Amino acid sequence: MNQGYGHFRAGSYTGGVTAGIIIALAGIVLTAALGCATGTAAPLPAGAGTGAVAAQPKGELTVFAAASLSGAFEEMADAFEGAYPEVSVVINFDGSQRLRTQLEHGARAGVFASADWEQMDAVAAAGLVAGQPVNFARNQPVFLVNSAFAAKLEQQKAAGSAPAQAVAAERPAAGALTLADLARPGVKIVLALPEAPVGRYSQAVIDRMGESPLFGPDYRNRLMDNVVSRETNVRSVAQKVALGEADAGMTYHTDALPPYVAQRVRALTIPDSLNVTAHYPIATLREAAAPEPARAFIDFVRSAQGQAILEQYGFQPPLSPATGAP
Template identity: 40%
Template sequence: MIKWPFLLWVCVFFLSGCEKSNSRQELVVFAASSLRESFEALEVDFESTHPEVDVKLVFAGSQALRLQIENGARASVFASANVEHMGALREAGKVGEPTVFARNALVVIVPNDSTIQTFEDVKNVSRIVIGAENVPVGRYAREVMRRSGARYNVVSEESNVRLVRSKVELGEADAAFVYKTDVLGRSRVRAVEIPPELNVMADYPIADVQPSYQLADHFLRFVLSTDGSRILEKHGFVAP
């Protein structure tokens, strides 16, 4: 026969456990797709020093995240892959003062066994994939192509940079314009460097979503700190 005091102790134990798990404050961070690996690392480090915080990361194209914020999506921090989308939110009073926290260059990726060796060879590729026109990586790719003055056979435009990369990894494209950070750790593709005079350096701004609260400020400070910069540089980003 189970005694009531024992049952009471069990109930108290589980209720206290639930109360402890629910006591963590949630911090929702919207971040551009190209920031996935670096922000997952930032999340781990931030939570290790802020055990009371539960960081929830949401990744998508910067344009999609901007639209969600404009429509009232619940978020505390927004990290964009370009200044235009952030600037529009700032002008609308949706975010606080943005700060550029990282920079990123473009490269062309090709399959490992591709005969493409230089950027000059890319114009001869039959299937090139880029980001859509409203996607930062798509805008940057168009600027690089414009500067080169060559014609490129673009067969597909994708909604975020990870989808652009996957087209080459899956053999559905011969080349694609992506960020330099998107090549790190990838076994199926390699990078073809874009000449500096043609390349575009992408600025990544970050800001708190309004109305702001203290946890968002703590996370922003961490991203902009020496430790945050170290993590970003480890994942291929350049300090601003």
């Protein structure tokens, strides 16, 4: 019944058993020669021969990350493993609310990266977070519209066969598809479950649109009548629109960017005055098997290199590292 994006990465230990033994032997010889027995039998990190080295994080790190981070955090993990060859990263992608439930019921992880503060606060309230969560990225909801559907609707509009809308949001190019068209009868819209961060953001935006004179009084109800399904995470919403089974759906701006989706959908931006911002917090977890890799991973995400990866996937930098939603 797993609808999530379980994504497992094999460890990146380069050496085999032989290499391990050689390193271990070299370590023993070195420690003996230097006369500074540390009391641990663990092999020293590569390059220990040069003398003073800070303790390199090592081991396996499990990261629980929001489904919307899928592409970005896969690349993040690769880059992190490049910088810390002794650490292997395993990522579990799913709706943040599901990750939260899993954590609350005893799932063990080192890092939790959520798409909203509600889930992070709940995990913190359960006493599972070590230290303070910090913002590391921002994102915005958009409406995805299937390209084929958009083209067909625009043809209808151009031919004048469709009844003219009483209220149109903005009128850009004549006949172009707008957000107002999504409330036409028969448009099939998918949203995420209201418990999922993106589902909550979607609802907030739709409520605001309903109150705005730009869209008219019954816009919200007509739009909600068009909802045909509630998906468990944002990637399922994007997938149904890309497949053309649904005509439109609400996701994050970043979900429109992967090539498979980008070729099949059109993103309709929501006017800034009506949109909301998704703030993504990240934190180390108390249950972390190895705290050093978890801390190193968060530092990496917030470093220039980590932020560059996020930017490449369409995320914006955090406004402030402040805890709590700004």
